[in-house]
Amino acid sequence: xxxxxxxxxxxxxxxxxxxxxxxxxxxxxxxxxxxxxxxxxxxxxxxxxxxxxxxxxxxxxxxxxxxxxxxxxxxxxxxxxxxxxxxxxxxxxxxxxxxxxxxxxxxxxxxxxxxxxxxxxxxxxxxxxxxxxxxxxxxxxxxxxxxxxxxxxxxxxxxxxxxxxxxxxxxxxxxxxxxxxxxxxxxxxxxxxxxxxxxxxxx
Amino acid sequence: xxxxxxxxxxxxxxxxxxxxxxxxxxxxxxxxxxxxxxxxxxxxxxxxxxxxxxxxxxxxxxxxxxxxxxxxxxxxxxxxxxxxxxxxxxxxxxxxxxxxxxxxxxxxxxxxxxxxxxxxxxxxxxxxxxxxxxxxxxxxxxxxxxxxxxxxxxxxxxxxxxxxxxxxxxxxxxxxxxxxxxxxxxxxxxxxxxxxxxxxxxx
Numbered sequence: 021x022x023x024x025x026x027x028x029x030x031x032x033x034x035x036x037x038x039x040x041x042x043x044x045x046x047x048x049x050x051x052x053x054x055x056x057x058x059x060x061x062x063x064x065x066x067x068x069x070x071x072x073x074x075x076x077x078x079x080x081x082x083x084x085x086x087x088x089x090x091x092x093x094x095x096x097x098x099x100x101x102x103x104x105x106x107x108x109x110x111x112x113x114x115x116x117x118x119x120x121x122x123x124x125x126x127x128x129x130x131x132x133x134x135x136x137x138x139x140x141x142x143x144x145x146x147x148x149x150x151x152x153x154x155x156x157x158x159x160x161x162x163x164x165x166x167x168x169x170x171x172x173x174x175x176x177x178x179x180x181x182x183x184x185x186x187x188x189x190x191x192x193x194x195x196x197x198x199x200x201x202x203x204x205x206x207x208x209x210x211x212x213x214x215x216x217x218x219x220x221x222x223x
Numbered sequence: 224x225x226x227x228x229x230x231x232x233x234x235x236x237x238x239x240x241x242x243x244x245x246x247x248x249x250x251x252x253x254x255x256x257x258x259x260x261x262x263x264x265x266x267x268x269x270x271x272x273x274x275x276x277x278x279x280x281x282x283x284x285x286x287x288x289x290x291x292x293x294x295x296x297x298x299x300x301x302x303x304x305x306x307x308x309x310x311x312x313x314x315x316x317x318x319x320x321x322x323x324x325x326x327x328x329x330x331x332x333x334x335x336x337x338x339x340x341x342x343x344x345x346x347x348x349x350x351x352x353x354x355x356x357x358x359x360x361x362x363x364x365x366x367x368x369x370x371x372x373x374x375x376x377x378x379x380x381x382x383x384x385x386x387x388x389x390x391x392x393x394x395x396x397x398x399x400x401x402x403x404x405x406x407x408x409x410x411x412x413x414x415x416x417x418x419x420x421x422x423x424x425x426x
Contacts, residue, residue: 021291021313022284028271031264036252037245044310049239050272051284058272061234062265068231069253069261081225081254088224107247110224 077148079124079141081106089113089121096120098155100148102174104128104162112160120158123148128166129173135166137173149181156185163191163205280351282327282344284309292316292324299323301358303351305377307331307365315363323361326351331369332376338369340376352384359388366394366408 025047032043050058074080075087082088089095099120103109109122123145127135148154159174161167171188178186192210193202202210228250235246253261277283278290285291292298302323306312312325326348330338351357362377364370374391381387395413396405405413 021316022275022286024267024271024275024286025284025309028267031267034256034260034264035249037248042240044313045240046238047271048308048310050268051275053237053272055272057237058268061237062268064227064231064234065253065261065265068227068250069256069258072225072227072254081228083225083227105251106228107251110247113224 075124077144078122079126079144080109080122094119097153099158100145100154100156101158101160102145103160104167108160120156121148125161125170128161128164128170130166130169140170142174142177146177149178149184154184156187158187158189160189278327280347281325282329282347283312283325297322300356302361303348303357303359304361304363305348306363307370311363323359324351328364328373331364331367331373333369333372343373345377345380349380352381352387357387359390362389362391 028047028050029040029043032038032046033040035043038046071083072081073083073085075082075090076085077090078087080087080089084091096119100123101109101112101118101120102123102125103112104125104127106124109124112118112122123141125140125142127140129135129137129140145157149157157178159171161170175186178184190213191206192213193199193206199207231250231253232243232246235241235249236243238246241249274286275284276286276288278285278293279288280293281290283290283292287294299322303326304312304315304321304323305326305328306315307328307330309327312327315321315325326344328343328345330343332338332340332343348360352360360381362374364373378389381389393416394409395416396402396409402410
């Protein structure tokens with residue numbers, strides 16, 4: 021087998037979810053793509069890996085010291101949404117509904133994976149709160165054992181700010197989810213948090 | 224969203240089977256990988272794309288003008304196996320059973336996809352046969368409409384070499400396949416090509 025092919029296949033196989041067969045398929049695709057486009061792709065990877073940094077205020081991925089969101093004067097600095105990772109922030113941004121700022125923890129507490137509270141950027145959240153502008157902290161971390169542990173730890177950290185409103189995003193049945201396939205815990209929460217439907221007024 | 228992240232996500236999304244979500248997951252993986260390893264991966268892609276060529280004798284991917292298989296003096300040049308693409312050649316090589324040489328067509332005739340007979344490297348096969356060494360041509364192209372068209376075309380090209388033995392690989396039930404899920408055409412062929420089982424001799 022060609023050394024160049026062998027090499028690219030073994031390198032691509034290191035990517036998550038890519039086995040040798042997929043790597044070979046990707047290599048064949050690359051072979052059919054013009055050289056300039058391939059160069060664009062590999063440059064974008066290198067530039068991303070070498071150029072990206074973490075926002076000094078919220079730990080979001082950023083091209084500059086402070087990210088676009090934190091630099092945006094139109095965003096509401098009185099509300100901070102705490103998320104586990106950048107992907108979660110991007111999902112919330114995609115809704116185009118949230119106008120506050122973020123705190124990207126960079127993980128959740130997990131003794132199994134060796135992630136301690138000190139590995140999370142809770143310090144940035146506390147620094148921001150110390151500035152005095154924050155009124156509400158929305159905690160949007162996953163509803164898992166690790167998430168609950170992290171929530172408990174965060175609540176403890178925030179105890180010394182009694183004026184803060186602390187909320188978590190609603191747990192419930194997702195849009196389009198079929199009740200039949202939803203787990204018991206979610207159904208229990210959705211039932212407990214039921215809301216009264218407003219009746220049309222009698223005329 | 225960070226321009227560097229946006230850029231790498233849109234570049235990775237061009238790969239087959241990679242949507243924006245997967246591209247983001249790949250980007251996050253790249254971020255966790257050390258810079259040197261990322262550089263190794265991107266270099267291997269560029270070197271592959273810019274350095275690889277096609278074997279002048281069989282159209283296999285090769286680092287040199289003539290591929291390792293065609294250069295290997297221990298391979299049997301009297302048998303040529305005709306395959307559609309390099310992946311097929313690699314699958315046959317993986318069995319470590321075949322000791323002949325190959326002819327990589329580079330596709331099968333497909334008017335739908337605009338692949339004409341002249342796009343296939345049948346010329347290399349004919350050149351090799353003209354040298355006089357070839358005794359058998361094994362045709363190992365897919366059993367599809369395009370494959371059958373290509374087979375018919377090849378048979379026509381080879382008509383002027385009446386001394387050649389021409390074979391196709393056996394169609395039948397794959398190892399571990401469940402009969403229940405095998406298509407009718409394959410079952411029909413497997414039934415028609417049935418073989419008698421040798422009985423143990425009476426003692």
